[in-house]
Amino acid sequence: MNKPVNEKDLVQLITGACSPRQRARIERWLDQKPEHRERLSKLRETWTISGELELHQKEDETWDKISQRISNPRHLTIHRLAEDEDAAVDKNKGKLHSKSMHPEYSPSTRSGRWVSGVAVACLLIVGTFYLLYDYGLLGEQQHQPGERAMQKVTADRGERMNLTLSDGTSVVLNSSSTIRYPSRFDGSKREVELEGEAFFSVVPHEDKPFLVYTNRADVRVLGTRFNVNAYADFDGVEVVVENGTVAVASDSLTKQVDPALKNGEEVILKKGEYTIVREGAGPTSPVNVSLDLYTGWINGDLIFEATPLDRVIKRLGRYYNRNFEVADSSLLDRELTVSFKKESLSRVLEVLSVALDVTHEQKGSLIYLESNK
Known part of the structure; x- marks a missing residue:
């Protein structure tokens, strides 16, 4: 039986500390349910907020660094491109869904909204610190000179x-x-x-x-x-x-x-x-x-000009968080010229089917393409 994935595994994935075998196990777990990827995303966001955690420092030194970040945050925004069939476009506003990692308020602002934002950030940062500390990812190693x-x-x-x-x-x-x-x-x-x-x-x-x-x-x-x-x-x-x-x-x-x-x-x-x-x-x-x-x-558009299908499906896979397989490798050499302007995955698959004369079958995160010829 596969060992269950826990927060320590996810933190090691985020920090690049996991082994290839561990990474493969986590990837299989992520593909099982959308909730698993959401759990990873939330943990990554928490990690990013505390981005200046230096793993070699003591607790009080780390907190000093974190406190400095609260007063002068580095902005980071995550855009969810297409987690489900209609997630690529907000039907009401026509905009990509996004979540801002830091409140875009001036540090001199005294509004309640800014204070609330900092309070939430503090809670997330403290939680991340103790998570890392408990898992033994915070140590007392020293940097080498010039590192x-x-x-x-x-x-x-x-x-x-x-x-x-x-x-x-x-x-x-x-x-x-x-x-x-x-x-x-x-x-x-x-x-x-x-x-x-x-x-x-x-x-x-x-x-x-x-x-x-x-x-x-x-x-x-x-x-x-x-x-x-x-x-x-x-x-x-x-x-x-x-x-x-x-x-x-x-x-x-x-x-x-x-x-x-x-x-x-x-x-x-x-x-x-x-x-x-x-x-x-x-x-x-x-x-x-x-x-x-x-x-x-950058604006959520995918534009292809005489692009081999092999490269097309790699880009689509990254964008829509899906895996593609083809029945015949000769399909991969077929070229496609088309533009997708924040289209849903179902619409993209319809276009591929017509343009390349293929049929598609989707099972979970896997999309299978087969030629009609």
């Missing part, structure tokens, strides 16, 4: 997150994506690590470049708006610029030289330009593209 405390935020399947970094840079984190960043940007560079996809609006700082590290490519910028797609299940890292200028280099090259890279070892992208970095290769030459194709997801 920075990194924070980690993950947008689960079916979620999209908005967060603001300490320098004022805003980040929109797509489903099944993780970002790691320091609580403060010290030194001469602002560095973050990305797994998955995110859209960055970087606050300009001429003397402190902003760097995004991914599995295959690194992006360097002083101040601009750009999108990075670095999902592990895709064979490349895509970068597109909405405004400003960025430099893109393959990861292997970037680790060998200073961020001020030599000519020929990087590609410079300007507004409306795109590049892709594939395994073992440098970035491709910049090309002009339609920005909506790469950034529409």
Whole structure:
């Protein structure tokens, strides 16, 4: 019999401390009932509020950090994209459902609403602290000299997150994506690590470049708006610029030289330009593209242009929190050109069935596609 999943397991999943076998067991448990994913989401929200908990600190030192956060919170909003058939769109307002993690009130405000918001945050923070302490996740380990405390935020399947970094840079984190960043940007560079996809609006700082590290490519910028797609299940890292200028280099090259890279070892992208970095290769030459194709997801839109079904169902799976299977692998090469504007899952499946001449069958979180030919 499988060992039951408890809060300690979920905390270890959130913090990245669980083993591959433990992660697989938790994923199976999450797929059993929608209530299980809701339980994980609530715990993750509580963890995020107390985001500056440093696991090596003593209780009184941790509380001092938490108290500072209450007076100057970092905003983070979680958008539930499509937890059920009609959750993608609020039928009355036509807006994505969302839950704000911090009250958007000025610390100088004396309204009862702000006080209530802080009181709730305090309760959640204290609860999280004791949860972590009881489970032995708070210790007294010391950082090595020069080591920075990194924070980690993950947008689960079916979620999209908005967060603001300490320098004022805003980040929109797509489903099944993780970002790691320091609580403060010290030194001469602002560095973050990305797994998955995110859209960055970087606050300009001429003397402190902003760097995004991914599995295959690194992006360097002083101040601009750009999108990075670095999902592990895709064979490349895509970068597109909405405004400003960025430099893109393959990861292997970037680790060998200073961020001020030599000519020929990087590609410079300007507004409306795109590049892709594939395994073992440098970035491709910049090309002009339609920005909506790469950034529409920020507004809940899914836009495909001659996109293979293999990539389509991966994006749909992350967005709607579903798993797709096909009867014949040849289906995966079929291309699709279509736009979904905050559509329900049932509507999306109808379009796929007609456009690709397939039938679909849904059982729980699994969607099975089979060709009619």
